[in-house]
Amino acid sequence: MSYARVLCVGLVGVAGHLVEVEADLSPGLPAVVLTGLPDTALHEARDRVRAAMVNSGQVWPNRRITVNLLPAMLPKHGSAFDLAIACALLAGAGELPLAPMEGVVVLGELGLDGAVRPVRGVLPMVAAAADAGITRVIVPVGNAREAAVVPGVTVGAVDSLHRLVAFIKGQGPLLDRPPVRDTPPPSGPDLADIAGQDLGRHGLEVAAAGGHHLAMIGPPGAGKTMLAERLPSILPPLDDASALEVTALQSIAGVLAADAELVRRPPFQAPHHSASLAALVGGGSGLAMPGAISLAHRGVLFLDEAPEFAYLTLQALRQPLESGRVILARSRGTTEYPAQVQMVIAANPCPCANPAGDQHCQCSAIARRRYLGKLSGPLMDRIDIQIRLQPLGVAQLMTSETPAEPSAEVAARVRRARDAAAARWAAHGWRLNAEVPGPQLRRPPWRLPPKDTKALRAGLERGSLSARGFDRILRLAWSIADLDGRDRPSGSDVDEAAQLRMGEAIDRQAGR
Template sequence: MALARTWSVALSGVDGVPVEIEADVGVGTVKTQLLGLPDAALHESKDRVKAAVRNSGHDWPSQRVTLGLSPATLPKNGSGYDLAIACAVLAAAKTIPGERLAGTVLLGELALDGRVRAVRGVLPALLAARRAGLTEAVVPADVLREAALVEGMTVRGAATLTEVLSWLTGEHGLHRTTPPAPAPPRDGPDLADVIGQPEARWALEVAAAGGHHILLTGPPGTGKTMLAQRLAGLLPPLSQEEALGVTAVHSVAGLLTPESPLVTTPPFISLHHSTSTAALIGGGTGMAKPGAMSRAHRGVLFLDEAREFGAAKLEALRTALEEGEVRLARRDGIVRYPARFQLVLATNPCPCAPPKDIDCVCLPAARRRYQSKLSGPLLDRVDLRVVMRPLTAMSGIEVSPPEPTATVRERVHKARTRATERWSAHGWLTNAEVPGPALRREYALPRPVTAVLDRALTTGALTGRGADRCLRVAWTLADLAEADRPTADHVAAALEFRERRKS
């Protein structure tokens, strides 16, 4: 009897668990048995691996082969275990030496002719392996640049099973590469293209500076979509830690390309109201895949015609807006995906949406029914609410040309730097991430400064959550004004942002 071991990784969301793969070749009925809760794709790997081994010039053992994937109680899914299984079996059969396998992570799907195909989730898998103390990995050559992003590991790439076996026997080396340099930022649409709307442009700057959610209400053609598309361009580039977190989500979703394996700019995800709930929050059979909310992590999620999305999809946003993550319970377990995005909602004021509000022909009941599609609990989580002006009211009003994105982005960067330095000891990056208790205790403002919020709470015009969000916006306004602490004017302006809403 002969035994060999190697490693792979089981992914659960963007978290991974190292899986020890043991191969036992011994006497008994000629059979290949796979243990450890494999799914259908993994169960079929036996036939794929056999064909790949034969077509690579080696013989499959003519004895009983038992493969154990440990932890045995953890469901395993996908085809990324193929390469590890093939090498473990050949090492157990004494076809190749197994010394290098003991501390090496092997990831990749095998084609029938022995080619090593790319799999999803290589980056989060190797990050999990590194946390577990593993220091070497072999991955498909097509994702080698993505894998090279993991520091502290020796990562090699292989195009075929033959190359991997030659490396294990010491005959040849495998491909190596350096971590890819960040791609230069692309010039997106310019904020100067938006005609008029000074209040909305100012609200967009505040949203970018503090990481706040925003609702744009106005008739068609006033620039709601144009403003939303320019928000991502106002955000600063992602830090190295943020970039790896965003890239990990995109890796699991299969959105990375060999040319651009690292996401360095905040993503912008725009959805049509026909989007399904599963596409929004994530889903799929077995282990759920990330949805649009997770793909927009550290970026912008834009819902155009928000009131047409339906209650189920809109209410699904609420937990992510509060906690910055999505939790999906499925048959194979609960997966967590990060989802700390900025939400931009755009909507018409009523079903008929005339250029001027006075021309509305909707019945009062129809107007109320339409506006109630955005529920109070959801709106309570939106920091900034802006009513767009009709363009006819803006003709000739602007004396100076609107500011370009570069100018506004510089102010946003300065404001974010002030916020990051203030909250760095707590691990918060933006004002929108600061918990309410911290704002009311450690960073409490004098009572005269928050008097307007007290009055709004007393009259029922503001909820406790709304008051916390007003305080966060006030801190952002203070950062943009380069003030040390918010003043009463900043708090009043923050409250006004929540009241700019058509009835």
């Protein structure tokens, strides 16, 4: 037989697509033609596969070889097709039987010595194969644990082309994959380490309960970074669907550990303020790779010293924060990555950042405005909670007899609040208050009584509050009520939400 077909999977962003690797061997001058929109790494597979086959004791077919990757209009990139191409060539040359490869997806990169090396993105590839009805996959041994977390798929592991050929011929077994361990998330920094800062702790708890964005402005040493680093410790562990999404993104980015398991702890990304736009939102030549905002999907994106980031880099976050996804258009195609994050911003109040507070600031009013002006109005309007932290005093640091409330106790309240919100919005498919569209909260049966929102409506009329800010205060009020175990927010909850949002309570007499 001069024709053979082997299944593989190609990735576009986090979406996997089943790819048929066709090989046709015909008489003519020896040559290898690779079609189906391959990238540079895939074009180079011709030399890798040839060397791997020869060094594995196989005979390279000295004929005209055409390798086609279907569907032809889907861009293909990376080296994960090497093993499938080698199998298709050997089967087309009559060296391998086709029957054992029917309905099996083959993934892996080949070294020149015939070794099968791990590749990025195996988890979403195997998940895509399972969605297409495939129940058997063969992957590099270095990716076997990662592939095994996908339910309903039998995973075979190989370390060399020679072993795979022997298995297909019935002359030897595949390697056993390591067992999947679903261990609890590792412990991290605890809120018990935070001295004082009751406002910051409360803002952090409300943010965790409703999935809200948070901005903290205060002098150095006030505890902004410590608070932000402890936000994951009060978030619930990821459920199966979210854990699969997060693990898949880390696999695509190549940051998943070799002994990978499902990532259960909400991710925490804290890029340096010198990070480029591509590093933050994603990018790169060809098809774009995920950035920090996508690697923080279902977790926390922390921007410390936020005004030090490049202005255009910060503005690029506006659309992902609103839509929960990043769409990156490049010459080779458009890639979409999920980006449902809780963003936490920390900033000093001025360039000099005097630890003693504003009363010792040496900056001019213009310098202060210019510094915080890098956090533009449209960006800050998307941040639900905006609080100012004060310097810690001796009494807060030295005289506390009992430790502060630990993360475990706060996490229990957050879990109850999230469960209440999820039950309330289950019929609509939302899980967090921050996901609820504003119009939903302004319609019966969720609309609050006019007496409770009179001050908000007055602020909207005066222009001191935007329509987006109006809706975000309502969402905060629902999160506060959930933390207190009440079915609906009260007027005091709206006041508290306005204080967390605007730094001060709205005058409730203003609407009169």
